Amino acid sequence: MTQTYLTDVVRDAVGTECSRTVSYPIEASAIRKWALAVYWPEPAPQVFMDAAYAPEDFDPFAWGPASYESLLEGDDGSVIVRHGINERALGFPEWKFRAGLNGGMNCTYGVRMHVGDVITDVKSVGEYTERQGRNGLMLITQSISTWTNQKGELVKRTVNAGIRY
Amino acid sequence: MADSNISEAMKAAVGTETSRSTSYPISESDIRKWAIAVYWPEKAPAVFTDPAAAAKTVHGRMVAPEEFNPFAWAAAKNEFLLTGGLPSRMVNDPDSSERALGIEGPGLKFMLNGGMICEYGVRMGVGDVITSTNSIGEYSEREGRLGLMLFSRGISTWVNQNGDMVKKTTSTLIRY
Amino acid sequence: MTVKVGDELPTFTRETGFANWNRYAAVNDEFVPIHMDDAAGEAAGNGGAFGMGNLQWAYLHNMLRSWIGENGEILSIEVQFRSPNVKGQTVTAKGVVTAIDGDVVSLDVWTEQQEGVKLAPGSAKVKLGK
Numbered sequence: 271m272t273q274t275y276l277t278d279v280v281r282d283a284v285g286t287e288c289s290r291t292v293s294y295p296i297e298a299s300a301i302r303k304w305a306l307a308v309y310w311p312e313p314a315p316q317v318f319m320d321a322a323y324a325p326e327d328f329d330p331f332a333w334g335p336a337s338y339e340s341l342l343e344g345d346d347g348s349v350i351v352r353h354g355i356n357e358r359a360l361g362f363p364e365w366k367f368r369a370g371l372n373g374g375m376n377c378t379y380g381v382r383m384h385v386g387d388v389i390t391d392v393k394s395v396g397e398y399t400e401r402q403g404r405n406g407l408m409l410i411t412q413s414i415s416t417w418t419n420q421k422g423e424l425v426k427r428t429v430n431a432g433i434r435y
Numbered sequence: 436m437a438d439s440n441i442s443e444a445m446k447a448a449v450g451t452e453t454s455r456s457t458s459y460p461i462s463e464s465d466i467r468k469w470a471i472a473v474y475w476p477e478k479a480p481a482v483f484t485d486p487a488a489a490a491k492t493v494h495g496r497m498v499a500p501e502e503f504n505p506f507a508w509a510a511a512k513n514e515f516l517l518t519g520g521l522p523s524r525m526v527n528d529p530d531s532s533e534r535a536l537g538i539e540g541p542g543l544k545f546m547l548n549g550g551m552i553c554e555y556g557v558r559m560g561v562g563d564v565i566t567s568t569n570s571i572g573e574y575s576e577r578e579g580r581l582g583l584m585l586f587s588r589g590i591s592t593w594v595n596q597n598g599d600m601v602k603k604t605t606s607t608l609i610r611y
Numbered sequence: 612m613t614v615k616v617g618d619e620l621p622t623f624t625r626e627t628g629f630a631n632w633n634r635y636a637a638v639n640d641e642f643v644p645i646h647m648d649d650a651a652g653e654a655a656g657n658g659g660a661f662g663m664g665n666l667q668w669a670y671l672h673n674m675l676r677s678w679i680g681e682n683g684e685i686l687s688i689e690v691q692f693r694s695p696n697v698k699g700q701t702v703t704a705k706g707v708v709t710a711i712d713g714d715v716v717s718l719d720v721w722t723e724q725q726e727g728v729k730l731a732p733g734s735a736k737v738k739l740g741k
Contacts, residue, residue: 465638468637468638469638469639471634472631472634472635472637472638472639473635473638473666473669473670473672473673474673475630475631475634476630476631480676482681492681492682493681493682493740500669500672500673500676501672501676501685502665502668502669502672504639507638507639507640507641508640548691548692549691550689550690550691550692550733551689551690551691552687552688552689553687553688553689554686554687555684555685555686555687555688
């Protein structure tokens with residue numbers, strides 16, 4: 271039975287930047303289709319049909335990024351981790367869990383995304399904590415995704431929480 | 436041979452334009468996603484995903500797969516060109532296209548999809564605006580296993596912003 | 612490339628199911644219950660959800676594009692949808708040269724499932740790339 275998940279390699283990793291993903295330039299048609307999909311079956315607001323800017327939840331990485339690089343030493347980036355961080359490449363132990371749960375998302379928004387913007391997503395290691403629960407020792411993790419545009423302005427910072435046991 | 440199902444009014448209707456749609460300008464991401472989807476799970480050819488690779492081809496720019504649909508999700512403009520149609524008599528009325536023209540159809544009971552033929556002209560590429568015009572095609576009939584069969588055609592003609600023909604699709608409906 | 616009547620084109624094969632049907636639906640905005648939902652597909656007599664004819668159409672185009680090369684042209688293509696693309700099928704797009712007239716090559720093209728049953732038979736005319 272696990273005594274603790276929070277070994278030195280895990281504690282020392284907090285704050286480490288793991289990957290940099292860059293989007294293709296955002297196009298009007300992608301904003302339109304996103305809006306049509308999320309408002310269906312009602313029409314999407316005209317501001318999105320005109321692609322004045324994108325809905326906050328818009329994902330310019332859908333269908334694939336323009337580029338992906340790992341920022342971790344010894345990781346050639348051939349394994350693309352689209353969501354979250356590459357725990358293997360960080361040298362974390364190969365934990366075995368019975369279950370994993372999405373603990374929720376917390377987003378802080380900066381500037382809006384516009385047609386022509388190129389978005390960079392840097393993923394980093396957030397807090398790793400643990401607590402005893404009904405299901406035994408639970409590992410509670412955060413992965414952080416920071417989006418900036420081509421001017422370096424903050425677009426969005428997302429903290430994704432996960433619970434594993 | 437039984438009496439013809441093709442009335443004078445139907446013959447006169449051939450060539451009538453029924454509707455027109457104008458696409459939004461085609462974007463790189465539209466072409467890329469279409470190509471990813473139709474080649475999945477293998478990578479799509481670079482000509483459809485990488486502007487630099489596409490610039491080196493005979494097209495000199497990123498072009499779309501021939502079967503690409505620039506009207507998916509939304510058109511910039513839709514126009515219905517017919518007025519004075521007759522209401523449908525039922526769901527999936529076999530005479531619906533004649534009635535939309537304001538004329539009586541032959542009143543045949545059964546319908547079959549007779550297939551589709553596409554003729555391609557110039558390629559669609561990034562920035563192109565496509566106009567699609569639907570029109571009534573030729574009627575013909577012949578005796579077959581199922582009796583006197585009526586072949587009617589709907590034509591969809593796509594042109595780009597320069598007036599170049601991009602695609603002409605003829606869809607055939609068989610009624611008997 | 613020298614071409615003669617009877618030549619068989621390199622094939623294009625895909626295992627089909629929701630993974631590719633859904634991706635195609637997303638780009639073509641073709642969200643139809645018979646292609647998304649087993650109950651609707653069963654009510655239509657096909658045992659469950661089945662794939663859209665337009666994806667078979669795209670696979671035929673993929674096969675032709677690969678053969679003609681970047682400089683080639685697909686001039687025309689026609690197809691009929693005879694048998695549905697139900698779950699669990701491996702679909703192969705095939706073609707055979709039927710006539711050559713100058714630089715225009717006529718072909719029989721079709722898609723078939725893993726036992727050779729034709730799903731969408733048709734024909735096409737292409738110009739080969741130089």
